[in-house]
Amino acid sequence: MMTEEKRLEKSRSVDEAASGDNIYIDQQAAEEEAESIRLRTTETLLRLFPVGLCVAALVVMLKSSPSQTTSDLGSISYSTLGAFKYLVHANGICAGYSLVSAAVSAVPRWPSTMSGAWTLFLLDNILTYAILAAGAASTELVFLAYQGDDKVTWSAACTDFAGFCRKARASAIITLLVAVFYIAISFVSSYRLFSKFDPPIAAATAQSSNVDTSSS
Numbered sequence: 001m002m003t004e005e006k007r008l009e010k011s012r013s014v015d016e017a018a019s020g021d022n023i024y025i026d027q028q029a030a031e032e033e034a035e036s037i038r039l040r041t042t043e044t045l046l047r048l049f050p051v052g053l054c055v056a057a058l059v060v061m062l063k064s065s066p067s068q069t070t071s072d073l074g075s076i077s078y079s080t081l082g083a084f085k086y087l088v089h090a091n092g093i094c095a096g097y098s099l100v101s102a103a104v105s106a107v108p109r110w111p112s113t114m115s116g117a118w119t120l121f122l123l124d125n126i127l128t129y130a131i132l133a134a135g136a137a138s139t140e141l142v143f144l145a146y147q148g149d150d151k152v153t154w155s156a157a158c159t160d161f162a163g164f165c166r167k168a169r170a171s172a173i174i175t176l177l178v179a180v181f182y183i184a185i186s187f188v189s190s191y192r193l194f195s196k197f198d199p200p201i202a203a204a205t206a207q208s209s210n211v212d213t214s215s216s
Helices: 002-062 082-105 114-147 162-196 200-215
Strands: none
Touching: 002 082, 002 162, 082 114, 082 162, 114 162
């Protein structure tokens, strides 16, 4: 009788331990899922914000009226200045990419492959550098237009094209703000990549070690 009771008590203990392990595993899975949802939501919002900013920077630059770009010295347009022309194109590409990448990042459990995660990571960094370069180049040109540079005989032009300079300055500031968002997006993208997948070299080394172990 005592042996049977001990056996039942031991069985109950094993069942309780197994049940406790299952509860812990379920809680851990739920926490990981909640963390994944928070990260996905944050990333999606970060990718959506630049859409409006990129369009705003682009429209501000394009909507300079003729009265703002013409003076006694002649006329000026964004298309005649390489930095501003690049800014317009960069913001157009950025707006389209931001919208597409936001839709992609909102998909649960994507990217599910290492190649997809690396592709998104690389594209994010390329866009970050592209938009940062557009903002920096345009800011430098706006500064020269306002202040001039006697060393290179570049006279200040904003006294004659004040309206255009205001639009160009606003567009450059908005573009730099977009760059700040994209720097944050790059950090989130790198966290998602390196927390889920190993670097390609490490993954290849591990795979090679497994092959050597199995062959030996």
